[in-house]
Amino acid sequence: MPFYAVGHKTPDTDAIVAAIALADLKNQLGEDVIPVRQGDVTPETQFVLDRFNQPTPELKTSVAGESVYIVDHSDLAQSPDDLAEATVLGIVDHHKLGDITTSAPLECWIRPVGCSCTIITEMYHYHGLSIPKDIAGIMLCAILSDTVIFKSPTCTELDKKVVQELADIAGVDDAQALGIEMFKVKSAVEGTPARDLVLRDFKDFSMSGNKVGVGQLEAIDNSVFTAIKAELEAELVKLKAEGERHTMILVLTDIMKEGSEVIVVSNDETLAERAFGANFTDGKAWLDGVLSRKKQIIPPLEKALS
Amino acid sequence: MPFYAVGHKTPDTDAIVAAIALADLKNQLGEDVIPVRQGDVTPETQFVLDRFNQPTPELKTSVAGESVYIVDHSDLAQSPDDLAEATVLGIVDHHKLGDITTSAPLECWIRPVGCSCTIITEMYHYHGLSIPKDIAGIMLCAILSDTVIFKSPTCTELDKKVVQELADIAGVDDAQALGIEMFKVKSAVEGTPARDLVLRDFKDFSMSGNKVGVGQLEAIDNSVFTAIKAELEAELVKLKAEGERHTMILVLTDIMKEGSEVIVVSNDETLAERAFGANFTDGKAWLDGVLSRKKQIIPPLEKALS
Numbered sequence: 001m002p003f004y005a006v007g008h009k010t011p012d013t014d015a016i017v018a019a020i021a022l023a024d025l026k027n028q029l030g031e032d033v034i035p036v037r038q039g040d041v042t043p044e045t046q047f048v049l050d051r052f053n054q055p056t057p058e059l060k061t062s063v064a065g066e067s068v069y070i071v072d073h074s075d076l077a078q079s080p081d082d083l084a085e086a087t088v089l090g091i092v093d094h095h096k097l098g099d100i101t102t103s104a105p106l107e108c109w110i111r112p113v114g115c116s117c118t119i120i121t122e123m124y125h126y127h128g129l130s131i132p133k134d135i136a137g138i139m140l141c142a143i144l145s146d147t148v149i150f151k152s153p154t155c156t157e158l159d160k161k162v163v164q165e166l167a168d169i170a171g172v173d174d175a176q177a178l179g180i181e182m183f184k185v186k187s188a189v190e191g192t193p194a195r196d197l198v199l200r201d202f203k204d205f206s207m208s209g210n211k212v213g214v215g216q217l218e219a220i221d222n223s224v225f226t227a228i229k230a231e232l233e234a235e236l237v238k239l240k241a242e243g244e245r246h247t248m249i250l251v252l253t254d255i256m257k258e259g260s261e262v263i264v265v266s267n268d269e270t271l272a273e274r275a276f277g278a279n280f281t282d283g284k285a286w287l288d289g290v291l292s293r294k295k296q297i298i299p300p301l302e303k304a305l306s
Numbered sequence: 307m308p309f310y311a312v313g314h315k316t317p318d319t320d321a322i323v324a325a326i327a328l329a330d331l332k333n334q335l336g337e338d339v340i341p342v343r344q345g346d347v348t349p350e351t352q353f354v355l356d357r358f359n360q361p362t363p364e365l366k367t368s369v370a371g372e373s374v375y376i377v378d379h380s381d382l383a384q385s386p387d388d389l390a391e392a393t394v395l396g397i398v399d400h401h402k403l404g405d406i407t408t409s410a411p412l413e414c415w416i417r418p419v420g421c422s423c424t425i426i427t428e429m430y431h432y433h434g435l436s437i438p439k440d441i442a443g444i445m446l447c448a449i450l451s452d453t454v455i456f457k458s459p460t461c462t463e464l465d466k467k468v469v470q471e472l473a474d475i476a477g478v479d480d481a482q483a484l485g486i487e488m489f490k491v492k493s494a495v496e497g498t499p500a501r502d503l504v505l506r507d508f509k510d511f512s513m514s515g516n517k518v519g520v521g522q523l524e525a526i527d528n529s530v531f532t533a534i535k536a537e538l539e540a541e542l543v544k545l546k547a548e549g550e551r552h553t554m555i556l557v558l559t560d561i562m563k564e565g566s567e568v569i570v571v572s573n574d575e576t577l578a579e580r581a582f583g584a585n586f587t588d589g590k591a592w593l594d595g596v597l598s599r600k601k602q603i604i605p606p607l608e609k610a611l612s
Contacts (some may be wrong), residue, residue, distance in 0.1 A: 088403070091403070094411055096408045096409055096410050096411055096412070097394070097406065097407050097408040097412055099407050101404060101405050102402045103402055103608045104402050104418075104605050105400055105401055105402055105417075105418035105460070105600065105601070106403055106416065107416065107417055108403065108414045110412065111411075111413055112410075112411035112413060126432075154411070294411065295410070299410050
């Protein structure tokens with residue numbers, strides 16, 4: 001019976017690519033591991049997979065009775081709903097430590113770096129294995145995506161070093177140019193329903209018992225969102241009610257300006273001002289230098305709600 | 307302000323030594339990390355520290371406001387009571403994944419191997435650092451202790467390989483002989499109150515909401531426990547009531563016979579038989595081949611209580 005490698009719900013590029021790369025690594029070690037996904041791939045991820053000739057992993061949302069490797073998260077809210085009925089063999093992640101627990105010893109590679117694929121590169125090194133050329137290419141893109149081409153405060157020296165190594169293996173001469181090409185695909189919003197945009201890179205968090213949904217959209221220039229902002233806000237209000245959420249937040253990140261506009265709809269009217277120390281007008285504020293949901297949005301929200 | 311490295315409550319040799327070794331490694335990396343302990347050291351641990359001229363870490367049971375590395379556990383029940391008020395910088399462990407969570411990214415080195423010190427040896431390698439001679443000596447002993455001189459089913463090829471490396475660094479010609487000398491110290495029960503013996507290597511677990519306490523005593527020959535078994539049983543009954551526990555278990559491991567006598571006092575009369583598939587008489591059964599609390603006692607108990 002094969003094992004599975006699976007990233008979080010509403011998968012971003014790292015969640016998809018880390019599953020593919022970890023499966024390759026484990027397959028090289030003699031295990032039979034299949035990469036799977038819990039949701040649709042984004043246009044950015046599709047661009048990355050196409051660019052390096054990788055098939056899209058199969059959709060698999062139930063893992064009862066299976067043995068799984070978890071990548072790019074360690075929260076039950078983001079893992080398959082029936083994870084409690086599966087055996088977790090290991091976790092590869094770069095986020096805060098979540099509430100997944102196990103009843104047997106396992107393998108956890110968790111590091112405070114910019115991307116799960118940076119850690120998986122270290123795992124290839126540890127085991128003395130070679131990274132296949134096209135796998136190196138998609139891993140390179142995952143790191144450029146998660147670190148916002150090195151601009152995110154989550155980006156470390158190790159991420160930069162690994163990107164150079166992966167670019168050499170993948171035969172990519174200009175990694176930055178590839179990153180900008182990829183973010184242009186990510187920036188495209190025309191023709192996409194507002195709801196799909198809010199949910200494109202969306203995660204629910206449990207904060208002191210409150211369900212808080214946080215979506216993020218990154219653009220080379222976030223003026224692309226101006227024309228549809230009212231629609232996005234309307235979807236936040238709807239999704240808050242439908243999901244019985246305490247708070248819904250959308251982070252509109254401008255990669256070139258290196259900051260984000262944050263839109264907040266919450267039961268707690270002063271939450272956003274307490275969390276981010278900024279003046280919010282109609283639930284909106286520009287937060288200069290804020291690029292990372294994981295490092296700059298979630299921790300202050302958790303603190304403000306605790 | 308220094309950071310701290312701390313093992314679990316009721317520390318065994320690995321909990322003490324892993325804190326010392328991780329602190330040394332982090333100090334070599336330029337961090338100021340102090341090893342501490344949450345409880346008294348056992349006679350075995352004292353023997354190990356004395357043998358390699360290491361001071362006993364300071365007692366520290368409160369970590370509010372501090373930044374800490376957690377070693378040899380990942381369960382809140384085993385960590386300092388006010389851990390929620392501390393920053394967890396990292397976890398080094400070889401047990402099942404517990405319920406510690408964090409609000410920021412961290413470093414987790416968790417592997418299904420026999421001892422935390424095996425993982426810390428890998429961390430020295432990863433960082434290209436040398437292990438000081440006496441630190442190698444205590445790490446060697448921690449691995450021999452946790453793997454019951456390689457006899458535990460938790461022992462892996464990596465543990466054996468690391469023991470050879472550490473013995474070479476520490477200048478120990480016969481690691482097995484050192485292990486037997488150490489277990490003879492551990493086997494000594496004369497003059498020690500029964501309660502102290504039950505609590506010597508004792509951990510509380512939360513299993514489906516039930517508090518289950520499990521102690522383990524290892525002896526080269528567990529006939530040393532025969533004369534005091536009634537006293538040990540009486541202490542189990544008392545500790546169960548005092549701690550409002552659902553179940554108290556004492557595992558008396560015979561290293562040479564490679565098995566354990568298990569004594570169970572529980573609210574659930576059929577728990578032990580369901581968990582271990584053996585016939586219990588007066589709450590006692592011999593479990594052949596059972597040496598590991600982590601791998602052979604805790605998982606079947608959790609399953610039987612779920």
